[in-house]
Amino acid sequence: MKKFISILAALTLMAGCFSCSEEKDVKSDSKPVEADTTISEADGSVDEPVVQQQAEFREYNAEDFKTINVNLTKTDKEPPFKLHSLNISELDFGERIPPCKQGEYRDKYKPFFGDELNDSDPGNREYMEQFRAEWEKSCTEPTKGGIGFWRQCGNDIYAAVSYDKHCTGGYHEVSIFRIDGLTGKATEIYRHSNPEESFNVETIAVPNGKVYLSVKDKGLMYLDGDKLVPMHYLEGYSHSLMGDSSDKLVFMSTKEDLKEVPVDYEAKEGEVFRRYSENEAYLINGEEMVISEYFPDKDEWKEISRRTYTPEEIDSGIEYENLPRVYGKLAAHTEKPEGKRKLDVVTDEYRVGTGITGLDILYADHDRLVVKLSNKNIVHIFDMAKMEHYVLDCSGLAPMSQYFGGGIFVYASNTDSNIYYIMPEMGLTFTIYKFHEKIEESYGSYINAYRGDGSFGFQQGIAMNKQEKRDPETNNVIYTNYDYEENIYWVNGDEMNG
Numbered sequence: 427m428k429k430f431i432s433i434l435a436a437l438t439l440m441a442g443c444f445s446c447s448e449e450k451d452v453k454s455d456s457k458p459v460e461a462d463t464t465i466s467e468a469d470g471s472v473d474e475p476v477v478q479q480q481a482e483f484r485e486y487n488a489e490d491f492k493t494i495n496v497n498l499t500k501t502d503k504e505p506p507f508k509l510h511s512l513n514i515s516e517l518d519f520g521e522r523i524p525p526c527k528q529g530e531y532r533d534k535y536k537p538f539f540g541d542e543l544n545d546s547d548p549g550n551r552e553y554m555e556q557f558r559a560e561w562e563k564s565c566t567e568p569t570k571g572g573i574g575f576w577r578q579c580g581n582d583i584y585a586a587v588s589y590d591k592h593c594t595g596g597y598h599e600v601s602i603f604r605i606d607g608l609t610g611k612a613t614e615i616y617r618h619s620n621p622e623e624s625f626n627v628e629t630i631a632v633p634n635g636k637v638y639l640s641v642k643d644k645g646l647m648y649l650d651g652d653k654l655v656p657m658h659y660l661e662g663y664s665h666s667l668m669g670d671s672s673d674k675l676v677f678m679s680t681k682e683d684l685k686e687v688p689v690d691y692e693a694k695e696g697e698v699f700r701r702y703s704e705n706e707a708y709l710i711n712g713e714e715m716v717i718s719e720y721f722p723d724k725d726e727w728k729e730i731s732r733r734t735y736t737p738e739e740i741d742s743g744i745e746y747e748n749l750p751r752v753y754g755k756l757a758a759h760t761e762k763p764e765g766k767r768k769l770d771v772v773t774d775e776y777r778v779g780t781g782i783t784g785l786d787i788l789y790a791d792h793d794r795l796v797v798k799l800s801n802k803n804i805v806h807i808f809d810m811a812k813m814e815h816y817v818l819d820c821s822g823l824a825p826m827s828q829y830f831g832g833g834i835f836v837y838a839s840n841t842d843s844n845i846y847y848i849m850p851e852m853g854l855t856f857t858i859y860k861f862h863e864k865i866e867e868s869y870g871s872y873i874n875a876y877r878g879d880g881s882f883g884f885q886q887g888i889a890m891n892k893q894e895k896r897d898p899e900t901n902n903v904i905y906t907n908y909d910y911e912e913n914i915y916w917v918n919g920d921e922m923n924g
Contacts, residue, residue: 519571578878596624883916
């Protein structure tokens with residue numbers, strides 16, 4: 427078993443999901459606009475009227491729908507799709523000595539090891555000695571590549587793989603690999619090897635097979651063959667892909683207003699202080715956040731929302747609350763009408779009075795809205811085509827739900843629960859993955875739901891081997907190492923609906 431460390435993307439997970447191939451537009455109520463009549467200059471003839479349909483904005487109240495409380499019925503039958511799996515901790519990306527560990531760059535990017543020889547703490551001293559030995563080894567012996575960021579597209583995985591170990595200057599030896607999830611075969615599609623420039627991949631998106639990247643301090647770009655092409659959008663902002671819809675490119679772009687201060691600065695009341703490294707610290711005077719959708723076929727951007735936050739709002743964590751974003755096919759957000767306690771969900775096409783005081787939006791398209799209670803795993807589906815409101819209490823199965831491929835996936839963030847798939851209208855409940863053994867919580871096991879482009883899955887990490895280093899005199903634990911095994915399990919949306 428190979429030692430594997432993976433960095434998860436915080437904003438690539440946990441939003442309403444669907445497959446590109448599963449979308450079918452259902453006509454909304456509409457009315458014709460006045461016909462445009464034009465006259466041909468050549469012969470004076472009158473062209474046929476051009477009638478354009480413009481959808482009306484629709485408004486619904488919870489009372490407008492027929493409420494159906496759906497009973498969940500478990501079945502031992504196989505689910506209506508294939509669940510794929512891959513042990514990503516066993517993937518082999520080869521070995522390299524990065525350029526930052528050679529020549530003049532070796533000392534330039536050398537880490538600070540502290541005064542380990544003079545440190546009276548035996549645990550810290552031994553740890554720093556091991557740290558120095560590992561760094562020195564990485565300067566002369568090749569290092570195995572490890573995944574820093576990855577994203578799934580159907581049955582393929584696209585991964586940013588780094589070979590830098592203990593480098594203070596960033597990531598100087600990085601490759602993008604396309605991995606066949608069904609065979610595990612990895613193919614390099616781009617390589618960065620430059621001791622002068624770090625290449626820290628923050629986002630990968632692969633709609634329709636085209637690879638888009640967000641690279642720290644370099645912005646958004648896409649791969650054209652083996653070349654990177656800058657997109658020059660909101661330069662100077664940090665970009666992350668929002669996990670909202672499987673065939674859309676929706677980015678959250680942020681820019682902080684920073685003031686550099688000494689690292690030992692004592693923040694005053696109302697100030698937001700951040701120490702980015704042992705030599706770098708800032709006050710955050712504000713932040714601007716922009717959510718935009720990119721249309722590759724037109725090379726155009728559509729700004730969905732823009733907001734500026736004060737230091738007080740940043741410190742309170744309000745930045746991501748109630749920000750309009752795309753869930754499935756439509757941008758949606760919640761509103762609380764004046765004088766009311768219950769929330770409305772608002773899109774560009776409709777407003778639904780949900781009759782719910784606290785909710786999370788899972789999915790929104792032209793005629794379907796899916797939400798869940800904020801404090802309990804009860805899912806509500808508003809079907810505007812049938813005018814039916816389905817209520818499914820999934821709290822007895824697990825605490826979390828996501829909507830994908832016309833159904834509901836139910837799961838927990840640990841191995842205490844199995845993973846289920848529910849057909850909403852019937853309540854038919856399939857167990858799609860069972861945990862064969864109870865994993866000790868101290869081993870750091872977890873289940874992480876993720877969505878890719880046309881896929882939806884779960885990543886399971888288990889610390890299989892626990893190695894403790896103890897002080898020979900006191901027998902106290904100095905430090906602990908784990909060997910992790912990480913597996914991913916996913917559903918391909920195209921297979922799910924085809």
